[in-house]
Amino acid sequence: MDNRMRIGELARRAQVTIRTVRYYESIGLLPQGMREGSGQHYYTEDTLVRLRKIDQLKKLGLSLDEIREVVDFYFIDPSGVQSKQKVLSLLRQYLAQTDQKINELQQFSAELRTHIDYFERCFT
Amino acid sequence: MDNRMRIGELARRAQVTIRTVRYYESIGLLPQGMREGSGQHYYTEDTLVRLRKIDQLKKLGLSLDEIREVVDFYFIDPSGVQSKQKVLSLLRQYLAQTDQKINELQQFSAELRTHIDYFERCFT
DNA sequence: GATGAACGTTACGTTAACTTCATGTTTGTG
DNA sequence: CACAAACATGAAGTTAACGTAACGTTCATC
Structure with missing residues (x-):
């Protein structure tokens, strides 16, 4: 599988905007993509799964703070x-x-x- | 029954703040209390019931705009x-x-x- | 090797649903 | 009638969760 996904693909596949991805990174809800030399970030399928889960929980009415409290339980x-x-x-x-x-x-x-x-x- | 309720009692009995009552009046979600001469507003039990219903719907995750669309159906x-x-x-x-x-x-x-x-x- | 799409960063803008502040008026109780 | 508690009004501030703008860099493809 191709594990070199950039932010555009990540956002598109999770049905969110690039801005949303970066915002989640900035508040520590999503791990920062690895930077490979040039400055651009690269993401894995795991991040995509996590992002989708966050979006799903958000639709249930949970705030990002609440999501931060529970989302880890899906992955740890x-x-x-x-x-x-x-x-x-x-x-x-x-x-x-x-x-x-x-x-x-x-x-x-x-x-x-x-x-x-x-x-x-x-x-x- | 005493139908001379002022904003303080209304807010207290509905478990919301006075400011919230006034905000709802300002956006037309709650009818303005009648003003009896002096400038102060007086409210009825009906308004209290409506206010409680609004609060209940809000807790379900409805926005005030959405509540505006449906709350009347409880009373008309x-x-x-x-x-x-x-x-x-x-x-x-x-x-x-x-x-x-x-x-x-x-x-x-x-x-x-x-x-x-x-x-x-x-x-x- | 140019050039357009994608990316990065910083900073200001936006909407909902209020809260807080400032300032002045009314009510009701001693 | 004094005076504190309650009320009115307007404007500015707040928080969450991003959106939008501005401007420079990198990637990929012709």
Whole structure:
């Protein structure tokens, strides 16, 4: 596989802008691409996977700060972590929040259905 | 019931700041409280209910613009609306978006559970 | 070896949803 | 009536998450 990907290809394949990639690098959410002499950065498939994951989490409504807290769990090896209890409690916290939000959204969905029914009934 | 509520009480009972109430009034999301002579605004329970609904929808991730589009449906009579087809398609669009988001969140929830399982298994 | 597309860096601009500040008016309680 | 708490209004500041502009460098291909 070709592991010499520049920022343009990385951005295009992840469906984000170049500016976004650089912004994520600047805040440490994405690792800097290796610079090979000339000044240009080169990226790997791993970075692409991570970038896509970040984008996915963002669409769920997580802020970049929140994403920073959880995205590593997709890529790190748990056996190397010292404070597993802390990580676990963080994960459980996010799980509770997520499930709570699912419930609220389901209620909103039901309300929308009610409104739709009301309006549909007006056509009879 | 006492229907002479001023902005402080309204804000406090809806768990938002006074500034937020005024901001919502300024962008037309909340009706202006009636001014009784002196310049101060007085609000009703209806406004409080509306304000709470706005806050609830905001927590679901809707923007104030989006809230403006749907919040009226909680309080108006459908039979009085002229462009019912338009409203219906709008509501169906929000329903689809919401259900989509529920699905994605459920997937995220499952992923979180997987990670938690991983970490828990490390303690054995 | 020229030349256009892609890249790098710095800095200012933008939008949403407010907050903070400044300053003046109204209310209500002792 | 004094006086603090609550209210009104306007303008400027804030944060997140980038977008846009300006300007110089590098890559690749003809």
